[in-house]
Amino acid sequence: MTEKIENPTLPVQVLSDFNSLGIKELKNLSAQNLWSLNEKEILAVQAYFRSLKRNPTRAEIETVAQSWSEHCRHKTFKSPIRYQEGSKTVLIKNLFEETIARATRQTKKPWCLSVFKDNAGIVSFGKKGQWALAFKVETHNHPCAIEPKGGAETGLGGVIRDVLAAGLGAKPVLSTDIFCVAPPDKKLSLPPKALSPERILRGLIAGVRDYGNRMGIPTAAGGLYFDEGYALNPLVFVGSVGVLPAKAVKKEIRPGDLIVVAGGLTGKDGLHGATFSSANLNGDDHSTAVQIGHPLNEKRVMEALLNARDKKLYHSVTDCGAGGLSSAITEMADIVGARVQLEKESLKASDMEPWEIWVSESQERMVFAVPPSNLKAFEKVFADEGVESRVVGEFVKTGRIEVLWNGRPLINLSLKFISNGIPVEEKKAVYIPPKGNESRALPKKSLAENLKNILSHLNVCSREWLIRQYDHEVQGGTVIKPLQGTRHDGPGDASVIWPQAATKDVSDLSGFAVGHGLNPASGKLDPYQMAWLCADEALRNILCVGADISRAAFLDNFCWGNPENPQVLGSLVKAAMGCRDASLGFQIPFISGKDSLYNESKDASGKMVSIPGTLLISAIAPVPNIEKAVTMDMKGPGNSLYLVGQTGEDMGGSLYHEINGLAGGAVPRVDARCARRNFAAVYQAMSKGLVASAHDLSEGGLLTAVAEMAFSGEFGAMIDLDALPKQKPIYSAEVLLFSETPSRILLEVKPEHEAAFLKCVKGSCVKRVGSSIANPIIKIIGLDGLVLFEESTAPFKAAWQRTVLS
Amino acid sequence: MIAASTHRIEVSLKSEYGDAESSSLAVVLKSSGAPTVSKVRKSRLYEIRGSFTAAHINRLSRDLLCDPITEDFRVLSQPPSTQGPFWRVEVRLKPTVLDPEADTMKNAMTEMGFPAPDFIRIASIYKIESKCGKPQIESSAVRSLLNPIIHLYSITACS
Numbered sequence: 001m002t003e004k005i006e007n008p009t010l011p012v013q014v015l016s017d018f019n020s021l022g023i024k025e026l027k028n029l030s031a032q033n034l035w036s037l038n039e040k041e042i043l044a045v046q047a048y049f050r051s052l053k054r055n056p057t058r059a060e061i062e063t064v065a066q067s068w069s070e071h072c073r074h075k076t077f078k079s080p081i082r083y084q085e086g087s088k089t090v091l092i093k094n095l096f097e098e099t100i101a102r103a104t105r106q107t108k109k110p111w112c113l114s115v116f117k118d119n120a121g122i123v124s125f126g127k128k129g130q131w132a133l134a135f136k137v138e139t140h141n142h143p144c145a146i147e148p149k150g151g152a153e154t155g156l157g158g159v160i161r162d163v164l165a166a167g168l169g170a171k172p173v174l175s176t177d178i179f180c181v182a183p184p185d186k187k188l189s190l191p192p193k194a195l196s197p198e199r200i201l202r203g204l205i206a207g208v209r210d211y212g213n214r215m216g217i218p219t220a221a222g223g224l225y226f227d228e229g230y231a232l233n234p235l236v237f238v239g240s241v242g243v244l245p246a247k248a249v250k251k252e253i254r255p256g257d258l259i260v261v262a263g264g265l266t267g268k269d270g271l272h273g274a275t276f277s278s279a280n281l282n283g284d285d286h287s288t289a290v291q292i293g294h295p296l297n298e299k300r301v302m303e304a305l306l307n308a309r310d311k312k313l314y315h316s317v318t319d320c321g322a323g324g325l326s327s328a329i330t331e332m333a334d335i336v337g338a339r340v341q342l343e344k345e346s347l348k349a350s351d352m353e354p355w356e357i358w359v360s361e362s363q364e365r366m367v368f369a370v371p372p373s374n375l376k377a378f379e380k381v382f383a384d385e386g387v388e389s390r391v392v393g394e395f396v397k398t399g400r401i402e403v404l405w406n407g408r409p410l411i412n413l414s415l416k417f418i419s420n421g422i423p424v425e426e427k428k429a430v431y432i433p434p435k436g437n438e439s440r441a442l443p444k445k446s447l448a449e450n451l452k453n454i455l456s457h458l459n460v461c462s463r464e465w466l467i468r469q470y471d472h473e474v475q476g477g478t479v480i481k482p483l484q485g486t487r488h489d490g491p492g493d494a495s496v497i498w499p500q501a502a503t504k505d506v507s508d509l510s511g512f513a514v515g516h517g518l519n520p521a522s523g524k525l526d527p528y529q530m531a532w533l534c535a536d537e538a539l540r541n542i543l544c545v546g547a548d549i550s551r552a553a554f555l556d557n558f559c560w561g562n563p564e565n566p567q568v569l570g571s572l573v574k575a576a577m578g579c580r581d582a583s584l585g586f587q588i589p590f591i592s593g594k595d596s597l598y599n600e601s602k603d604a605s606g607k608m609v610s611i612p613g614t615l616l617i618s619a620i621a622p623v624p625n626i627e628k629a630v631t632m633d634m635k636g637p638g639n640s641l642y643l644v645g646q647t648g649e650d651m652g653g654s655l656y657h658e659i660n661g662l663a664g665g666a667v668p669r670v671d672a673r674c675a676r677r678n679f680a681a682v683y684q685a686m687s688k689g690l691v692a693s694a695h696d697l698s699e700g701g702l703l704t705a706v707a708e709m710a711f712s713g714e715f716g717a718m719i720d721l722d723a724l725p726k727q728k729p730i731y732s733a734e735v736l737l738f739s740e741t742p743s744r745i746l747l748e749v750k751p752e753h754e755a756a757f758l759k760c761v762k763g764s765c766v767k768r769v770g771s772s773i774a775n776p777i778i779k780i781i782g783l784d785g786l787v788l789f790e791e792s793t794a795p796f797k798a799a800w801q802r803t804v805l806s
Numbered sequence: 807m808i809a810a811s812t813h814r815i816e817v818s819l820k821s822e823y824g825d826a827e828s829s830s831l832a833v834v835l836k837s838s839g840a841p842t843v844s845k846v847r848k849s850r851l852y853e854i855r856g857s858f859t860a861a862h863i864n865r866l867s868r869d870l871l872c873d874p875i876t877e878d879f880r881v882l883s884q885p886p887s888t889q890g891p892f893w894r895v896e897v898r899l900k901p902t903v904l905d906p907e908a909d910t911m912k913n914a915m916t917e918m919g920f921p922a923p924d925f926i927r928i929a930s931i932y933k934i935e936s937k938c939g940k941p942q943i944e945s946s947a948v949r950s951l952l953n954p955i956i957h958l959y960s961i962t963a964c965s
Contacts, residue, residue: 147953196838199950269904290956292899294906363904386913 010353012408013058019050033058035065040423048417059355059403059410066323066359067330068422076563076572076597079424083573084566085431092573099576100556100590103583111551112589113249119318120166120242121591122249123553125622127508132246134166135514135620137176137239137555139596144207144236146290148200152177152207153293154363155238160215161319163242164302165366167249169309169317170242171502172215172302173475174495177208177238178223178516178616180559182231183458189604190231200234205466207293208238213471214295215302220472220482220495221514226458229520229612232601235559237616241514243502248309251316253336253369255397259329260375261320262382262389263301263365264294265348266357297364297387304385305366313370313378320365326358328367329393330401330418340393340403342410354405369395427563431570434525443660447737447780447789451707453659454700454738455800460655462801464489475501479511479626480545485633489801490712493544493696496629511626515541517617522653522667524612527571529667531578531615535586536670536742538619540696543679544745546629546686552621554583556593561600561610571613572597579617585672588619630686632695634713634748637774639692641717642757644678644766645744647702648727649735655699656738668742674765675743681764682745690753690760697744703737705746707778711797716777719770722785733782748772808857810924814882815863816931817872818849831951835934840946845935851882851896852911856923870914891965893936893943897952898929898959933964 021029026042029035037045045064049056066072077096082089092098104115113132114122120136140155156175163170182188184198195203201224212219217240269291308314320328325345329338345357352360368389370378375391382389393403401418403411445453454460467482472495480496483489494515500506517534535554543549556579561568583590600610623629651657652665685691693713697705702719710717721736730736747766749757773779778796782788819825825847832846852871854863860881867879899905908926916922932951934943944961952959 147956150956195953196949198834198837202834267904268902290903292904292906292956294904294909296906296910 010351012354012405012410014055015058015061016055018055019046021046035061036069037065040425041068044421044423048421057355057410059358060413062355062359063326063330063401063411063413064418066326067418069323070597071322072327073422074595076427076569077595080426081429081569081573082426083429083431083570085570095573095576099580100583100593103580104589104591106584107587107589109589112553112591113246114167115589115591116593118166119162121553121555122166123591123620124246125243125512126503126510130246131503132167132244132249133512133620134163134170134242134244135239135553135555135618136162136166136592137237137557137616137618138162138594139557139559140236140238141233141559141596141599143291144200144204145232145234148195148203149207150290150292152204152236152238153211153295154291155236156208156211157293157295157298157363158319158321159238159240160217160298161321161366163240164305165317165319166242167244168251168314169248169305170244171306172217172240172242173477173499173502174221174241174497174514175208175212175217175219175239176221176514176516176618177219178225178518179204180225180227180230180235180520180614182228183226186228188228188231191602191604194232197231204234204236205469209469211293211295215299216474218472218474218478218497219470220478220497221516222467222482223516223518224463224466225518225520227520227612232603232609233599233611235599235611235614237557239618241497241512241620243499253316253332253395254371255336255395257315257369257371257395258375258391259338259340259393259395260368260370260378260389260391261325261345261365262304262368262387264297264362265346265388266360266362266365267348268352268356268360269362271356271360291361291363294364300385300387301364301366304382304387308378308381311377311381313374313381314368315371316369318367320367322361324358324360324362325367330415332367332369333395333401333415334419336395337398337400337415338393338402339396342392342403343406344390344392346388346390354410358403358411427569428566429569429573430566431574432567445660447703447733448791450656450659450738451703451796452799454655454704455707455796456802457655457659460699460704460800461803462489462491464801465803477501480629480631484631485712486714490633491708493541493632496545496623496626498626509625509627511623511629513542513545513547513621513623515539515619517541517619518614520612520614521658523575523615525653526667527575527613528578529669531575531617532582532670533668533742534615534617535579535582535588536675537696537698538617539586539588539679540743540745542619542621543682544630544632544694544696545623547621547623548683548687549621549679552588552619553591554588555618556590557616558595559599559611559614560597561613563597568610568613575613575615582670582672585670586676624687628687628689630691630694632693632709632712634709634715634717634772635692636750637715637772639748639750639772640754640768641719641770641772642747642749642766643702643724643744643769644682644747645675645741646725646727646765647730647736647739647744648741649730650739650741651735654701654738654740656701656734668740670742678743678764678766681761681766682747685757685760688756688760690749690757691747692750693748695746697746699740701738701740702746703780707793707796709746709748710776710778711793711800714776716773716775716779716793717770718773718779718781720781721783721788722781723767723769725765725767731783733788737780808859810855810857812853812855813858813863815852815854815867815871815879816849816882817852817867817877817879818847820876820878823876831932834950835946838946838949840936840938840942842937843934847933849931851929851931853927853929854923855925857921862920866915866920870911870918891963893934894962894964895932895934895943895947895951896929896960897932897957898927900956900958903956
């Protein structure tokens with residue numbers, strides 16, 4: 001165990017001339033101390049202390065800087081935006097409220113137990129609704145660009161703690177990870193201190209592997225996306241799903257509750273992580289912001305917390321993330337107030353200033369509100385797991401945050417100032433649609449060549465080398481695994497988890513599925529449609545494994561460039577509007593979200609480069625009976641193949657365009673009404689056990705999906721292009737085979753189930769387009785009735801399995 | 807009473823076992839600017855300071871630090887004996903960076919009944935066989951084996 005330092009005595013640092021400083025000096029001070037407070041904000045802080053007729057302590061400014069940081073406050077999403085599109089200008093008062101939050105309210109889902117309030121979104125779960133699922137996905141981009149392994153570890157550790165602190169605490173049963181990095185096979189010219197994409201990717205995988213595997217939580221729902229735009233700013237989305245009793249969703253702090261910190265000791269790790277998220281990466285040494293994860297400590301905290309929760313020993317809990325104790329205690333004290341004696345916090349470094357203790361981001365710590373009568377029992381539960389817990393103060397009904405350091409006042413701020421004192425600043429956003437230069441002449445490469453190029457494309461090819469590094473079986477509930485098929489190596493659409501390790505009830509066969517939608521390529525052409533496509537893809541992924549999508553919930557994660565640039569903000573606004581409309585269109589609420597902005601850096605030539613605006617939509621939905629879950633591999637010969645949804649001429653942003661060097665085109669549109677009807681019918685059929693396999697049509701369109709289903713099941717398939725349901729007549733086989741029209745799914749139905757299946761899907765757009773065959777070949781009958789394509793699946797599987805890294 | 811001293815223990819995979827990590831590191835080093843790398847062997851170096859007898863150190867190495875089936879350990883005298891020619895790259899975390907492995911090891915040592923160590927530092931050792939010069943080895947190591955923001959490193963030629 002790291003040694004504890006006794007009796008730290010460094011004095012309180014008062015900024016004795018703060019109130020008399022001019023604006024230039026204030027700005028310098030903010031920059032020097034990494035406060036990331038802008039001009040208006042630092043002036044507001046000065047005005048507040050002038051009104052109090054005293055100078056602030058450093059700790060007070062640090063508290064305000066943490067609370068007002070982009071990371072904690074989501075300033076861009078919550079401040080007014082003057083938005084211009086064409087000749088129209090509108091004032092958006094609060095982007096979050098007017099888009100995502102409004103849509104969630106309007107969908108009125110009673111099974112949403114907690115949305116956007118707690119550390120994670122919470123929905124009802126289980127046969128009798130006696131359980132709840134908490135789901136959170138976080139970004140951890142900036143730390144991962146500097147130290148990928150440490151960043152990925154602490155990112156995952158942080159999101160697991162979010163789920164541990166959802167309600168009174170959920171037991172994590174699934175971790176998710178999505179990385180966006182630059183292609184490692186491209187020679188890129190990077191600035192001297194930037195890490196190579198390959199190095200970043202290896203580090204990220206090692207971080208999630210080492211932390212997730214040691215925590216004993218399956219990592220089974222991930223993704224990997226390559227684009228050169230992520231060379232300087234890789235994106236890392238880590239998520240966690242936990243299960244908690246429905247009764248433990250509500251938490252409430254009562255005045256008189258003790259503030260107890262439990263977990264690792266506090267050191268100098270990761271100082272200024274929260275304010276760091278408001279800053280651009282500019283090549284300077286940010287070693288103070290680097291954190292290293294300690295999964296064994298977190299595992300102990302997790303076990304103790306769940307034990308204490310079941311014994312009802314505390315009233316509330318939150319995790320110490322960005323901003324450390326400062327953010328955690330201030331957030332918890334929100335409507336009450338808190339009095340803290342900071343010298344009672346346990347330290348592992350001897351030279352810490354009091355403000356450093358207050359904002360340190362040492363990992364694996366949680367803050368609890370414990371009624372005094374339970375303290376002894378609480379301390380025992382944690383001590384039994386080898387976790388130190390210490391009382392550092394109490395919650396009091398003062399509406400203030402008061403912190404003492406060895407009896408001397410360190411912080412005395414009104415919570416009202418912290419939560420409402422931030423100056424409102426109107427931002428400007430302009431949306432200029434990118435110029436479309438539709439190129440209709442399709443190149444004449446053979447279908448087989450195109451298919452091979454698509455299957456071996458970095459964004460499609462097998463992820464087995466990565467998935468195999470993660471333990472996706474631990475806890476024994478991964479009923480549908482990430483890799484599917486006869487040889488357990490096919491690309492599953494989603495995993496299904498049966499969380500019996502948490503519920504300890506094997507008679508309840510309720511499971512859940514998690515899927516993701518990510519499509520930055522379409523975002524470059526149309527961010528509004530990107531949101532629709534992400535929602536659609538996330539939904540189809542979980543529908544394909546048999547999830548009840550009428551009970552689905554979404555999570556949003558926005559990663560964008562610098563919002564001070566009106567065009568960047570314009571595309572962000574457009575994507576948020578897309579989220580709102582997709583949520584209303586599909587009638588699916590958002591329950592939690594996160595944004596990470598300022599993802600831009602200077603490249604080797606000194607030019608500021610921003611990432612492509614990237615939206616990740618994650619979907620979670622129950623699978624009411626895990627025995628009815630479906631996989632994507634073909635199950636046998638002689639079965640019918642049904643295509644759900646019409647095919648259109650949707651080549652804009654498609655992979656086919658990319659590999660053939662074509663640009664532009666319109667991004668496909670989602671017809672939500674039609675898609676909802678089709679999806680509902682498909683779910684009906686699946687829940688009756690009438691669907692043998694299902695796979696969504698995404699990058700690479702129909703031919704790619706057919707090939708994947710066939711080679712995973714080691715059967716063949718015959719498809720008749722004439723039978724495809726089409727939006728309008730299409731005469732190009734390439735378009736029919738590679739178009740990326742959304743909302744489409746390919747289903748396999750056994751002959752004995754066909755009549756019942758057709759009854760289920762009556763009235764929706766589901767049409768028989770071919771059949772599975774015993775011989776492992778793919779045969780396409782062209783529009784003229786002649787065989788257009790007849791190839792063995794083996795070379796395609798080989799192309800798909802050839803990967804850059806392994 | 808035994809006087810406190812620093813003990814250095816190197817743990818490496820027995821030569822009869824294929825070392826997948828080292829082989830893949832060779833590929834990575836080659837592609838990051840050291841094209842003539844022919845072989846890499848990775849090992850772990852534990853530096854433990856405390857009042858330990860030779861029997862303590864032997865038991866600690868055998869029972870905690872190495873997997874006796876696949877790994878060998880050597881208690882090193884100063885300076886470490888070497889068999890070259892190769893480049894020896896030593897990588898350790900900066901003292902300001904949390905070392906969870908050392909932390910866990912301290913815990914385990916106390917639980918196993920050893921005297922509490924004063925400190926533990928764990929380093930990775932890479933023995934790189936290559937005709938490349940030091941600058942090439944250094945730049946390729948910085949690009950692929952370590953992160954100068956959190957690591958300290960040293961590179962020595964062993965012959």
